[in-house]
Amino acid sequence: MHSSIQSPPRTRSRRFGSIRKVMRARGKRSRMARRVGVDITKSPTHVGRITRMRAGSVPGTFRTAGMMSLFYRDPARDAPRTASPPREREARLRASAVVVSVEPAMMECDGKRIGDRVATRPGSTQGGQGPDSTEDMQVKIASSRGFCFGVEDAIELAEEAVKTHGPGRVVALGPVIHNRQVVERLEREGLGQTGDLDAIDPSQALLIRSHGASPETFEQARRRGLDVVDATCVLVKRAQEVVRQLHEEGYHVVMIGDPEHPEVRGVIGYAPDVTVIDRDTDLEEALPYRERLGIVAQTTHSPEHVAGVIARILCRPYREVKIVNTLCLEVTRRQEAAIQLAREVDVMFVLGGLHSANTQELARLCREVGCETYHLETWEQFDPVMVKGKSVAGITAGASTPESVITEFARNLEAL
Ligand code: SF4
Incomplete structure (x- = not known):
């Protein structure tokens, strides 16, 4: 004997009621997705990767770029507080565990796995691969460099x-x-x-x-x-204004940057109690739990570094995180060009002030690609041993390096 459970026939209004509910939910979700730009139910790894892509590819100048908001919610935390069947509870616990377990991977990601842009060039070595002389030295200059x-x-x-x-x-x-x-x-x-x-x-x-x-x-x-x-600079002014606004909107402001850098010291003055997070900052100690975080970054940092720190922050249980992209596109363009060039040459020369944050970042990115890199101020610090055994040299320069310094360096290098 067969038995089957049959649902009672739906009335017309009940059926349309549930269709309306589904459509409302879909509309809300797509509106949210448009605003956020990422799927909010994805892991911090995913969110960090999207953030990096956004930070590195905002079109136009930052003067016209709007705020980029991003909210991450742990689905387990937002679930209704009713007793759930054991299987469901287990699934929720697993979802939370995923969030926790990605943290070491995130730290490893900082500048490496997240930063595909700076993936080590194939077969690269720290030493040169050219002949043991500089007779055929070829000099290449980065397409974007120098004064901003x-x-x-x-x-x-x-x-x-x-x-x-x-x-x-x-x-x-x-x-x-x-x-x-x-x-x-x-x-x-x-x-x-x-x-x-x-x-x-x-x-x-x-x-x-x-x-x-x-x-x-x-x-x-x-x-x-x-x-x-x-x-x-107008872009620094924008970062100052964003910090003031975030504070007024009730966010605890976090700035990713070097606390000793003059830009950071100025920007954090636009809101009380701003937390500055540097490369080695222990988040556990520096960033106590707050419901709502508003994050900005020092204009000269690389998208890889900022995304890595944001990913580490997202591994912690903040209810709402709003990120405003304050990175400078002038700097990002110089970084892209330097990375591209570092992949093609045997040795890189990054010219600019030794205290210049954006020049230091250029040198760091070139080294990360696997290219032997020297950060010098001018030709005066050049030593012929730097190009011994190299056949192609690349030159780039920070945003505060005049073109005359670059030209003089290239001319002297070619004349060796
Ligand atoms: S690098 Fe130049 S354009 Fe960019 S924020 Fe600094 S001063 Fe402004």
């Missing part, structure tokens, strides 16, 4: 200010840019420099460099009646 528009603007403003106020009447708070040669030239033309705002005479003008400054510094200058020439 922010640095050009800052130098132009400094020169104009000296012309307007007169030599010795304008004082920069710290080096205008991280390039010794340019700073020395501006000093010769009459631009003063100090690290102490109180040392500036009220009859002199204050120049705020491209890295920007905190609101406190501007307030202090106003109280002292100083004439302020603001050369803060």
